[in-house]
Amino acid sequence: MYPNILRHPGPTPIPKKVLQAMNQDMISHRSEEFVRLYRETTNRVKPIFGTIQDILLLPSGGTAALEAAAVNTVSPGEEVVVITVGAFGDYFVSICEKYGFHVHKLEKAWGEACREEDLTEFLKPLSNIKAVFATYNETSTGVLNPIDKLAHVVHTCSDALFIVDGVSCIGGAPAEMDQWGIDILVTGSQKAMMLPPGLALLSISDKAWKVIEENKTPSYYLNLLSYREWASKGMTPNTPAVSLIYGLSAVCDLIDAEGGFSQTVARHDLMKNMVRAAMKALSIGLLTSDEVASPTITAIRTPEGIDLSSFIGHLKQKYHLDFAGGLGHLQGKVFRFGHMGYCFPSDILEAVSLMEAGLQDFSYSFDPGAGVKAAQNVFLAAHRK
Amino acid sequence: MYPNILRHPGPTPIPKKVLQAMNQDMISHRSEEFVRLYRETTNRVKPIFGTIQDILLLPSGGTAALEAAAVNTVSPGEEVVVITVGAFGDYFVSICEKYGFHVHKLEKAWGEACREEDLTEFLKPLSNIKAVFATYNETSTGVLNPIDKLAHVVHTCSDALFIVDGVSCIGGAPAEMDQWGIDILVTGSQKAMMLPPGLALLSISDKAWKVIEENKTPSYYLNLLSYREWASKGMTPNTPAVSLIYGLSAVCDLIDAEGGFSQTVARHDLMKNMVRAAMKALSIGLLTSDEVASPTITAIRTPEGIDLSSFIGHLKQKYHLDFAGGLGHLQGKVFRFGHMGYCFPSDILEAVSLMEAGLQDFSYSFDPGAGVKAAQNVFLAAHRK
CATH class of the missing domain: 3.40.640.10 (Type I PLP-dependent aspartate aminotransferase-like (Major domain))
Incomplete structure (x- = not known):
């Protein structure tokens, strides 16, 4: 369902x-x-x-x-x-x-x-x-x-x-x-x-x-x-x-229909910035620096004090939010948030919200809403341009 | 349409x-x-x-x-x-x-x-x-x-x-x-x-x-x-x-739903027999003997006095009936009637009927309905078993 x-x-x-x-x-x-x-x-x-x-x-x-x-x-x-x-x-x-x-x-x-x-x-x-x-x-x-x-x-x-x-x-x-x-x-x-x-x-x-x-x-x-x-x-x-x-x-x-391929590229760039701003606001580490960050996928470090595999499993089971785990020696150390193709700023807000809910379930110490707010701000700023 | x-x-x-x-x-x-x-x-x-x-x-x-x-x-x-x-x-x-x-x-x-x-x-x-x-x-x-x-x-x-x-x-x-x-x-x-x-x-x-x-x-x-x-x-x-x-x-x-794979195989065998009976009734040659005939595709020789490429083109254009041509040195000499997968005896009757219509357009000498009748007989005989 x-x-x-x-x-x-x-x-x-x-x-x-x-x-x-x-x-x-x-x-x-x-x-x-x-x-x-x-x-x-x-x-x-x-x-x-x-x-x-x-x-x-x-x-x-x-x-x-x-x-x-x-x-x-x-x-x-x-x-x-x-x-x-x-x-x-x-x-x-x-x-x-x-x-x-x-x-x-x-x-x-x-x-x-x-x-x-x-x-x-x-x-x-x-x-x-x-x-x-x-x-x-x-x-x-x-x-x-x-x-x-x-x-x-x-x-x-x-x-x-x-x-x-x-x-x-x-x-x-x-x-x-x-x-x-x-x-x-x-x-x-x-x-x-x-x-x-x-x-x-x-x-x-x-x-x-x-x-x-x-x-x-x-x-x-x-x-x-x-x-x-x-x-x-x-x-x-x-x-x-x-x-x-x-x-x-x-x-x-x-x-x-989106207005040509340059608009599609701009959307991906915006989604990348939204995800990164959200994680920073949640004090969750990012694997890469902003300069070399991918517009299609973001590797996110394990939130402090949390067992990554349980967290990812919980998000999937309780919230139907399906992130990918880390590969090779990054397994258990990062998870990957895909934001490519048929994915929109609204999807980023949704996923960040659900992730915050999961962080609350795991008693992660943060200001609830902070990640979503940061992502929203990036989104709004892009529209004001 | x-x-x-x-x-x-x-x-x-x-x-x-x-x-x-x-x-x-x-x-x-x-x-x-x-x-x-x-x-x-x-x-x-x-x-x-x-x-x-x-x-x-x-x-x-x-x-x-x-x-x-x-x-x-x-x-x-x-x-x-x-x-x-x-x-x-x-x-x-x-x-x-x-x-x-x-x-x-x-x-x-x-x-x-x-x-x-x-x-x-x-x-x-x-x-x-x-x-x-x-x-x-x-x-x-x-x-x-x-x-x-x-x-x-x-x-x-x-x-x-x-x-x-x-x-x-x-x-x-x-x-x-x-x-x-x-x-x-x-x-x-x-x-x-x-x-x-x-x-x-x-x-x-x-x-x-x-x-x-x-x-x-x-x-x-x-x-x-x-x-x-x-x-x-x-x-x-x-x-x-x-x-x-x-x-x-x-x-x-x-x-x-068809009753298991043996039924699917039997349907293909029946369709092969229907096509072959129809062509024989229309005095149109078959490339292969009955003993080695494929249950999924039949290569049919050019009906006498007809230009094959025009005939195939006509069937497609006027009747939307889409046969495949011959390959290699059989190009222009045979066409291929596929009867595999999602194909049923009713499809064979339909295709033979349309082919007969095309043969009439090309003034091929035959008894209209003879092909369809032969295919029907094979179909009915299989159901009487």
């Missing part, structure tokens, strides 16, 4: 209009209707990526598209740099190692971002780097790497491709793929894109295509040249996730 | 109850709700595969799962036999060649099946075969290979694994994976399983798991050991296609 208030980093809530759009009769993926749907929809996604390149759609999770980006550009034994600031950066290291790439790992403490100077220093002694991989938004820590600046460093200090995992922020964070110099940008459907899981989106620069054309990809399903060939005809090599493409078209309608 | 009558080999029509089931709020793929959904649903799919083994769910097309079956069991340079009787068998050959397997191709003319004796003869001079691959149902020709008999030959004449592409028939054709001796059976969601595209299902024998455990899979997303590890906890390694799993649960409800 009570709705589950899903404040996770994904899957995230699906708008009713998107569900309705997906709820259509199937069409053949070799029909004119499909070609029209595919072309129109992928064109409408381009501003979200900040690109004039084609958007390719893979019927898979974001991970598969990241793996595609790796195996289509790099061959076993070749050197790559992987910037890792958390669990999903480490995940990318595993993918590269699995394929026998020679990996140089630029690692930062969990909760920190990779700065320009870190990458500049790191690249200095290296040559022959085929690609630099980075996560734009590290889901495990709520860190947004300064991807525009890192792109600049990559292209200034090397000839490498810059390949970016944008899975947990594209659709909620600004992206100017072409202008910044991202060579491959990847995202998934189930995060800020407001869709169920099962569709990966990626776009590829001319420079990366040249590398891909010369690469001997040991993969069939993940062969990007085959996706490009079919995309030129408005189709996909295998049966695509037709219903998710219907849904993606409705997502584009919703973003238009 | 007019509904499109989709008589394709997939995507196929989706039942409303399945659409409604998919139309639910998202849940976290790391939650107890998900574990319950995953375990219950995969258990209910086992009878459709005829197995007591786990059913693994990949968030991908069937092709990716076929590729997973190949790369998890065979290493570059090792010898395999691929039985190909059409376009999708050839496709499997390409996958194996891409990965550098030494492929022995057992090829039959398009429209024919691979017989027991063909495989026995073929295997005789070979040794060290790691795996034999076969398509159960060849979508391009509407041939159902005698997979039970071929399994017997594989295990009698070799130590190879028997890996079966069941993409276009599982859910509509009988399958006794364990009893017959299939080592890996793969299917996709968008054919006889009555779901949108985006979910692959596969199951693996103990013998195949032993091989997989020793294989160095050069793949991350397609690593089956990782799927097995997570499946033991009722989860998947990456974000799964949650809505399709909701839908799959509803598909199992519908099969139960």
Whole structure:
């Protein structure tokens, strides 16, 4: 009866209009209707990526598209740099190692971002780097790497491709793929894109295509040249996730209705600021500094004197408020508050209110209402502008 | 306004109850709700595969799962036999060649099946075969290979694994994976399983798991050991296609409501017989003999004196009847009438009637109503039993 208030980093809530759009009769993926749907929809996604390149759609999770980006550009034994600031950066290291790439790992403490100077220093002694991989938004820590600046460093200090995992922020964070110099940008459907899981989106620069054309990809399903060939005809090599493409078209309608993608980005920024102000007002620690904070997810430290696992369980059971726990060595130390996709300032006020109720149940010492008030103030200030 | 009558080999029509089931709020793929959904649903799919083994769910097309079956069991340079009787068998050959397997191709003319004796003869001079691959149902020709008999030959004449592409028939054709001796059976969601595209299902024998455990899979997303590890906890390694799993649960409800899976299989057999009887009554050729005919799709030869591409286009435009064309060298020579998944005898009567109307428009010489009458007779005879 009570709705589950899903404040996770994904899957995230699906708008009713998107569900309705997906709820259509199937069409053949070799029909004119499909070609029209595919072309129109992928064109409408381009501003979200900040690109004039084609958007390719893979019927898979974001991970598969990241793996595609790796195996289509790099061959076993070749050197790559992987910037890792958390669990999903480490995940990318595993993918590269699995394929026998020679990996140089630029690692930062969990909760920190990779700065320009870190990458500049790191690249200095290296040559022959085929690609630099980075996560734009590290889901495990709520860190947004300064991807525009890192792109600049990559292209200034090397000839490498810059390949970016944008899975947990594209659709909620600004992206100017072409202008910044991202060579491959990847995202998934189930995060800020407001869709169920099962569709990966990626776009590829001319420079990366040249590398891909010369690469001997040991993969069939993940062969990007085959996706490009079919995309030129408005189709996909295998049966695509037709219903998710219907849904993606409705997502584009919703973003238009919000006043364009810049408004969507501004909403995410506002929600981030509301959450952070609330936690500060409640004297609850944040894992990251404001400068590197993610617009889509916030990692929050355990409130003092509280057992985190009981607290999270209690919020879910009593208030149907569903936060995500910490990953890796942050398990039991932080929880994660997702605020991406189909999420609004009102949802932040609701979640902070319920969290305060839970804190009272756990006899946490605070001024009830203080968190909500702080979030409200950020909200009101944004509207006064 | 007019509904499109989709008589394709997939995507196929989706039942409303399945659409409604998919139309639910998202849940976290790391939650107890998900574990319950995953375990219950995969258990209910086992009878459709005829197995007591786990059913693994990949968030991908069937092709990716076929590729997973190949790369998890065979290493570059090792010898395999691929039985190909059409376009999708050839496709499997390409996958194996891409990965550098030494492929022995057992090829039959398009429209024919691979017989027991063909495989026995073929295997005789070979040794060290790691795996034999076969398509159960060849979508391009509407041939159902005698997979039970071929399994017997594989295990009698070799130590190879028997890996079966069941993409276009599982859910509509009988399958006794364990009893017959299939080592890996793969299917996709968008054919006889009555779901949108985006979910692959596969199951693996103990013998195949032993091989997989020793294989160095050069793949991350397609690593089956990782799927097995997570499946033991009722989860998947990456974000799964949650809505399709909701839908799959509803598909199992519908099969139960039909009276169990044997009834579903019987319905497919009946529809096949209705289509074939109708075409014979209209003096229109069938590509395959009755003995090897697919229960899910029928390849029909061009009616005499008619230009096939105009005829198919006319049926679609005037009557909204959507048949699939021929593939490869059968393009322009056959069209394909899909009768799988959410398709009933009434749909066959409807499609045959509309096809007859189209034949009249093209001044084809026949006795109007003859096709429908023949299909009706098959239908009535089945109900009299």
